[in-house]
Amino acid sequence: MLKVKNVTLRFGGLVANNDVSMEVRDGKITGLIGPNGAGKTTFFNCISGVYTPNEGKIIFEGKEIQGYRPYQINKAGISRTYQIINLFKKMKVYENVIVGMHSRLNSSVTDSLFKTKKEREEEKKAYEKALKLLDFVGLLELKDEPAGSLSYGKQRLLEICRALASDPKILLLDEPAAGMNATEKNELDVLCKRIVERGISILIIEHDMKLMMGLADYMYVLNYGKLLAEGAPSEIQNNPAVIEAYLGGE
Numbered sequence: 400m401l402k403v404k405n406v407t408l409r410f411g412g413l414v415a416n417n418d419v420s421m422e423v424r425d426g427k428i429t430g431l432i433g434p435n436g437a438g439k440t441t442f443f444n445c446i447s448g449v450y451t452p453n454e455g456k457i458i459f460e461g462k463e464i465q466g467y468r469p470y471q472i473n474k475a476g477i478s479r480t481y482q483i484i485n486l487f488k489k490m491k492v493y494e495n496v497i498v499g500m501h502s503r504l505n506s507s508v509t510d511s512l513f514k515t516k517k518e519r520e521e522e523k524k525a526y527e528k529a530l531k532l533l534d535f536v537g538l539l540e541l542k543d544e545p546a547g548s549l550s551y552g553k554q555r556l557l558e559i560c561r562a563l564a565s566d567p568k569i570l571l572l573d574e575p576a577a578g579m580n581a582t583e584k585n586e587l588d589v590l591c592k593r594i595v596e597r598g599i600s601i602l603i604i605e606h607d608m609k610l611m612m613g614l615a616d617y618m619y620v621l622n623y624g625k626l627l628a629e630g631a632p633s634e635i636q637n638n639p640a641v642i643e644a645y646l647g648g649e
């Protein structure tokens with residue numbers, strides 16, 4: 400589904416991603432781990448169009464997408480969440496979900512100015528879709544609350560909900576469990592599995608190894624911008640080079 404081939408991204412003299420290749424398989428949860436500063440978020444930024452790699456290819460459904468703008472990547476079917484929560488905190492919960500649909504709404508600026516019938520119908524549909532998605536992630540009861548009033552863990556769920564609103568084929572999750580308590584982590588685990596059941600593949604960056612071991616079908620490890628290891632979670636857990644990279648960083 401998504402193939403990354405030999406991607407290199409430099410910040411001046413610093414090579415944040417160094418000849419990285421990996422694959423996000425259809426209908427699977429792929430994990431990406433690595434010590435702080437290993438280049439994980441930079442890699443997400445390459446896939447989601449924030450950065451254009453200096454070298455390498457990003458192939459999604461057979462098409463090269465490196466160099467696409469973020470909205471084009473989103474429209475193609477790749478959606479993401481952020482390590483730092485990125486919601487409109489004063490807007491209502493359901494309004495934040497509608498914002499995530501923008502690449503799927505069809506009415507033009509003129510439609511918005513004059514509130515045509517088409518726009519009113521689209522608004523109604525968007526609202527109904529937002530409610531369905533909020534129900535799916537377990538936030539329906541909070542739909543009218545300001546997003547900023549939600550607990551940290553629930554804000555993270557709302558971010559996932561908003562990312563789902565653009566009907567992605569691949570969801571990129573950047574440390575979704577950060578700041579979550581044990582109950583919320585369990586809910587996240589269940590939610591990720593339900594998302595995959597809907598036919599959406601997931602690429603997830605996460606520091607919580609216990610969560611990752613239970614979730615990921617396959618894992619990649621980055622260290623100093625380079626791919627250090629890949630394999631099934633059980634292989635990764637016992638890989639001496641991976642253990643060394645983590646212990647060395649602490």
Ligand SMILES: Nc1ncnc2c1ncn2[C@@H]1O[C@H](COP(=O)(O)OP(=O)(O)OP(=O)(O)O)[C@@H](O)[C@H]1O
Nearest residue numbers: 410413415433434435436437438439440441442482
């Ligand atoms: N915009 C930037 N300009 C210059 N250097 C950057 C920029 N963004 C990241 N870096 C550097 O690139 C390297 C990789 O950073 P990145 O944030 O991708 O790591 P990470 O694996 O996501 O780390 P963490 O787990 O701490 O989030 C780090 O050395 C970081 O300081």
